[in-house]
């Protein structure tokens with residue numbers, strides 16, 4: 001048979017791999033909804049006024065193999081020089097079992113933020129380990145479960161000191177000039193809108209301490225010195241100023257921790273605990289403080305509580321500090337943090353243990369001391385008396401030449417200034433590396449004798465600051481040191497959790513779609529992972545190509561003119577976007593514009609962010625159908641027209657509908673002198689159908705960890721780029737390493753650079769048509785669920801034709817009246833059916849918000865709908881009295897395996913409790929704990945690993 005009759009098959013199979021429903025399913029679903037095509041359905045969902053605003057001029061998608069080859073070629077343009085740049089970023093070894101079983105394992109990276117504690121005990125335990133690690137090393141009792149990077153953690157510390165300092169008269173914050181320069185940049189950006197003056201100076205000459213409400217010091221200092229800050233901290237305290245110390249966690253294994261010399265806050269990066277450099281991120285930052293300050297702590301905090309059976313159980317503690325509850329009065333706007341990276345760091349400590357970590361630190365220090373002694377022999381002047389891993393060399397006129405010599409050997413040193421070079425050693429440094437460094441400075445002299453120097457080298461840590469206290473004595477850091485043990489521990493924790501690798505996670509507003517393996521693979525390539533963020537530009541050509549292309553792709557997807565990839569979460573994108581608006585008004589002499597309108601239904605990050613840029617939040621109403629109340633909005637815009645800065649509005653709305661009035665809303669704001677911020681977290685309903693940059697938005701953030709396939713990681717990492725219209729482009733974030741030097745919002749120029757390949761791959765493989773189809777299917781899947789469930793649970797809001805956008809809200813409030821069953825009970829009962837709960841009580845209390853995404857197949861949607869319908873039947877049984885009002889499977893959900901043994905005290909069967917449908921017998925998910933008591937945990941706050949005795953007592 002001749003093959004010539006068949007045209008060569010060049011189909012791109014990826015689109016159908018990403019999208020769940022098959023063609024026949026799509027036809028059936030459309031039929032149920034009464035449409036004969038996707039186009040016909042979409043025509044009724046997207047309002048005519050904005051339809052067709054999306055151009056999405058992108059080439060056709062490429063298959064997985066082709067796209068991987070293309071990105072491999074791009075990656076190959078990055079040059080991997082040996083990095084001794086330091087400055088907060090250090091090469092390290094990611095232990096292979098952690099790389100394979102955690103970083104590259106969907107059980108860990110596809111999990112959602114652990115708001116549902118019963119299905120999150122594994123990652124909560126890993127985070128509790130992280131908090132314990134940080135607390136132990138920093139010497140401060142309360143540590144959070146990560147912030148975004150060291151720079152923003154320092155900025156959080158600054159506003160934390162402002163809130164808590166008793167020196168209310170001062171608006172000045174002292175920052176040592178020995179802090180990392182990128183930290184100082186972020187501090188300056190964050191301080192300015194709040195009217196805080198950042199005074200950068202030498203900590204040995206602070207003058208009158210009472211001029212300051214707080215101070216930031218670096219330990220060890222950026223140039224390598226280790227200063228004794230004890231007297232200084234006392235001076236600041238005597239003047240009622242608080243002191244934050246940015247400290248290197250590895251150095252703290254050997255040095256007196258900040259908590260022991262009086263610091264009020266310790267913060268920094270956990271990057272060198274096993275997380276690749278990744279051209280600047282993502283990495284976890286840490287933040288620790290005193291117990292008395294815990295209620296003002298930014299970020300998420302894991303705490304120990306008990307479950308329904310009195311057994312210990314973990315959950316997120318003290319959420320009343322956070323933006324989703326406190327809105328503009330929140331301690332911070334942080335939502336997505338760096339959970340996956342915090343977990344890598346915590347497992348690095350679990351694997352190495354206290355002795356292992358100390359050994360690594362001591363070795364780094366020894367090599368640095370040998371290096372310094374050798375350099376001295378070669379006549380090089382080393383500035384530090386005391387140091388840990390970093391030296392500054394007074395190289396005078398030879399600086400540029402030496403720098404060039406190093407580059408020729410593929411070695412990067414740190415350029416301190418015209419007369420000095422800096423260098424840092426790390427876990428990966430070897431004898432050969434030290435000798436290569438000597439060779440750069442040898443200038444024809446014989447190289448020092450490494451063995452002889454190593455045999456005689458003395459510690460260069462200051463004797464008065466040697467660490468006396470023990471670290472990591474908890475069993476968890478002393479048990480899993482063989483690879484077999486660690487592998488099983490990681491597996492055990494992962495098995496406790498429900499992530500996307502088990503079932504759909506139908507979270508409204510969070511878009512838990514497929515994170516395809518081909519998208520993830522490039523992330524752990526050394527060509528992306530091993531680059532220092534401040535490597536010379538000529539070494540990062542691959543990253544430049546990737547980011548330039550990605551920016552162009554995102555402009556296509558949003559209809560904006562320019563994109564900044566710097567913000568490393570949605571909250572940070574909001575911040576960068578509002579800063580751009582503020583700077584734009586100021587550039588026109590409109591300094592007084594400081595009012596931000598925010599509809600009632602907004603995500604908590606919106607008001608929290610507005611207050612961080614010094615704007616005043618004016619809340620506008622929503623009408624009975626969930627739409628922005630345009631009359632109220634218009635009245636408020638006009639009332640404040642002289643001071644109107646912006647509106648922050650989510651589209652499609654947080655109520656899951658494409659509001660007809662969006663163009664009119666944008667026009668009202670513009671007519672009154674304001675700018676329109678469209679929160680792009682719901683972009684999954686728009687890509688390829690309509691474009692915020694074309695229907696009235698001036699700026700939007702995108703959540704690449706929602707719409708564009710970066711996995712949630714159990715609560716981070718994320719990327720929150722912003723798109724802007726041309727008039728705002730001059731006000732996008734800058735960075736010392738970029739053309740625009742000012743206005744950094746993240747420590748690294750491209751924030752979380754090493755996960756950008758995920759989004760690049762997604763867009764490259766889907767192409768314009770694939771992306772548009774994904775949006776159509778996301779909307780179809782949501783409407784299918786809404787239609788299947790509406791006779792069982794009323795759908796709260798819908799558009800003109802009874803259709804929803806990409807998510808829908810089910811109203812459970814009436815059930816509370818008739819049965820006493822709450823939205824919590826339904827959410828927890830879903831766990832017995834093997835599902836993660838939808839979003840609870842946001843944006844409307846007493847409701848569930850469901851977003852299936854395009855990636856879920858019809859089978860999975862049906863399985864979920866069937867579970868919801870069965871649960872409704874259970875509620876009906878409660879209503880009718882067939883099930884007891886208090887002792888029923890909903891109130892007692894979720895059910896653990898353990899409670900099945902022994903006496904069964906309930907008025908319903910064991911079968912109904914754990915196998916409510918026969919199909920669950922195959923592949924049943926067993927929650928490790930019963931329902932968790934939140935109130936108990938907040939009243940008895942424990943946020944580090946409890947002692948074994950405490951566990952036994954509980």
Ligand SMILES: *Cc1c(COP(=O)(O)O)cnc(C)c1O
Pocket residue numbers: 334335336509510569570571572603605606650654679681682703718720
């Ligand atoms: C997720 C979300 C945000 C915040 O994004 P993070 O990346 O979590 O900081 C803001 N607005 C809306 C509507 C969201 O859904």
